[in-house]
Amino acid sequence: MNDILNISAYKFVPLPDAQVLRERLHQRASDLGLKGTVLLAEEGINLFLAGPEPAVRAFVAALHQDPRLADLVPKESWSARQPFRKMLVKVKREIIRMNHPTIRPAQGRAPAVPAATVRRWLDQGHDDNGRPVVTLDTRNAFEVDHGSFEGAIDWRIHKFSDFPQALQDHRAELEGKTVVSFCTGGIRCEKAAIFMQESGLAHVYQLEGGILKYFEETGGAHFRGECFVFDEREALGADLRARRE
Missing domain, CATH: 3.30.70.100 (Alpha-Beta Plaits)
Structure with missing residues (x-):
């Protein structure tokens, strides 16, 4: 039960x-x-x-x-x-460590895209302006290995504080595209989206509520595998239940 x-x-x-x-x-x-x-x-x-x-x-x-x-x-x-x-x-010093104290989401969020919109964009292969859409996984590599969006960009970071350098190394692959950053519950992709905006990328969004909210509202369309969670359940399926239970 x-x-x-x-x-x-x-x-x-x-x-x-x-x-x-x-x-x-x-x-x-x-x-x-x-x-x-x-x-x-x-x-x-x-x-x-x-x-x-x-x-x-x-x-x-x-x-x-x-x-x-x-x-x-x-x-x-x-x-x-x-x-x-x-x-x-x-x-703690930060509720999610990025080591960039100038990134203050409370002073203004990056635009957030609801789950239903992201699903529609992925269904049609572009955003509402016809721009190519890419999903960017801001989680650690071992989390990504449990599951992610089909075709998501994965920079194989080992901790979130690696993200700023990874963006510098791979920024060119995001140019001219609509970028939807995502993570488990929204906190990392929110900071990541702000950082990308401040780096000069023009079309950056965060997935509102992260993967867990996306599962809740869409049933996991375009997502393959499970979502890693930091507790003894280990990972949740699109039905928000642990496979081991």
């Missing part, structure tokens, strides 16, 4: 009180018996949590009491068992 609710969410928003927030969120999650990871930084929040549905929804409701997080909309999936071993709430 799949009665464990798994959620993931992030938001780039200034959190200068991240250390104080850490104590409050850790206490709340522990009181509710949740497990997973919450990362906090001055640039925002990134979380992966799991537990019984009432407890998870109570935690999200507590997050929404903070006006800065009131519009946080987690992505959801279900599992038969708890995929995390403990509850961690950490304060």
Whole structure:
């Protein structure tokens, strides 16, 4: 019986009180018996949590009491068992490390494309202006090996902080095309899209909500394989279920 609710969410928003927030969120999650990871930084929040549905929804409701997080909309999936071993709430320099502190998504996002639009573009082989569309996988190589979009560009990076150099090395192959960056849940492809925009690429988008939202809204069309996730489920199919369960 799949009665464990798994959620993931992030938001780039200034959190200068991240250390104080850490104590409050850790206490709340522990009181509710949740497990997973919450990362906090001055640039925002990134979380992966799991537990019984009432407890998870109570935690999200507590997050929404903070006006800065009131519009946080987690992505959801279900599992038969708890995929995390403990509850961690950490304060870090970045909620996703890129080593480019000038990239601040809270100051303005790159354009985001909903899953349905990406599917339509891939169906027709071009965007609505007739421009060739390429999908760019911003995940680590071992994640890509579990599955990716058909024909996706994969630069075989080993950690996200390798992305800026990879772009410098391969920028020419993106010129004149509509680039849709994607990742598991949206956080890496958001930073990547902003970085590409600032490098001068004219037609760059991020896949809204990442692969998990794409699975939820399209059933995984044009995606081959599974989506790696950083918990004991290891990878999810297009139905958002772990094959090992």
